[in-house]
Amino acid sequence: GESVGLHLPTLSVQEGDNSIINCAYSNSASDYFIWYKQESGKGPQFIIDIRSNMDKRQGQRVTVLLNKTVKHLSLQIAATQPGDSAVYFCAEPFNQGGKLIFGQGTELSVKP
Amino acid sequence: DSGVTQTPKHLITATGQRVTLRCSPRSGDLSVYWYQQSLDQGLQFLIQYYNGEERAKGNILERFSAQQFPDLHSELNLSSLELGDSALYFCASSDRVKRSPDTQYFGPGTRLTVL
Numbered sequence: 404g405e406s407v408g409l410h411l412p413t414l415s416v417q418e419g420d421n422s423i424i425n426c427a428y429s430n431s432a433s434d435y436f437i438w439y440k441q442e443s444g445k446g447p448q449f450i451i452d453i454r455s456n457m458d459k460r461q462g463q464r465v466t467v468l469l470n471k472t473v474k475h476l477s478l479q480i481a482a483t484q485p486g487d488s489a490v491y492f493c494a495e496p497f498n499q500g501g502k503l504i505f506g507q508g509t510e511l512s513v514k515p
Numbered sequence: 516d517s518g519v520t521q522t523p524k525h526l527i528t529a530t531g532q533r534v535t536l537r538c539s540p541r542s543g544d545l546s547v548y549w550y551q552q553s554l555d556q557g558l559q560f561l562i563q564y565y566n567g568e569e570r571a572k573g574n575i576l577e578r579f580s581a582q583q584f585p586d587l588h589s590e591l592n593l594s595s596l597e598l599g600d601s602a603l604y605f606c607a608s609s610d611r612v613k614r615s616p617d618t619q620y621f622g623p624g625t626r627l628t629v630l
Contacts, residue, residue, distance in 0.1 A: 437618060437619075439621075445623060445624070446517065446519075446605050446621035446622050446623045446624045447558070447605070447607075447621045448517065448621070449517075449618055449619075449620060449621075452618055492558065497560075501546060501548065501563045501565075501570060501571050501609070501617075501619075502548075502560040502563065502571050502573060503548070503550075503558075503560060503607075503619060504560075505557060505558040507557055508557065
């Protein structure tokens with residue numbers, strides 16, 4: 404089916420802690436996933452992507468892990484900062500086409 | 516800044532009216548995508564254009580239409596507006612080649628309020 408979903412709608416962490424945001428997908432043929440960050444009043448901002456031939460990809464303070472066996476990916480943010488407060492979406496192209504299917508989003512709140 | 520620009524930033528109009536939202540993609544990007552974001556539906560794909568031609572369609576209402584011009588900017592036309600059309604409308608662009616997944620970069624959006 405065509406669905407990308409998130410396990411938790413909200414996540415609250417202490418500044419400096421690590422954050423983990425999870426995402427499940429249903430299409431086992433999916434070969435590309437993207438994480439977006441959306442701050443209040445702004446458009447989704449590309450964070451990091453991963454292709455299905457990889458299990459892990461690291462960026463600046465962010466790591467995406469892909470587990471194809473259980474169709475699950477996660478976004479890890481190291482040393483979470485107040486500026487990381489936003490809604491995070493995972494997304495995948497639909498049937499390898501241009502259309503992106505977005506998960507419902509997880510709202511990350513960082514406590515000082 | 517993603518490089519994608521959208522105008523206007525805010526739009527307030529009445530039911531039954533027609534509005535046009537404008538998008539300029541990142542320099543060099545040939546594909547433009549339109550998405551609607553509402554509180555109850557999340558981010559929903561509307562339509563995609565590639566180098567002036569319609570490439571894919573989502574759940575776009577018949578009252579909505581779009582086009583991409585030779586200079587690659589795109590316009591989304593919403594007509595016979597209803598209260599339920601109030602939402603954020605985002606444009607995204609990519610330099611997508613056929614059958615190749617590509618990252619889409621989003622503009623800042625247009626917030627449409629229908630009164």
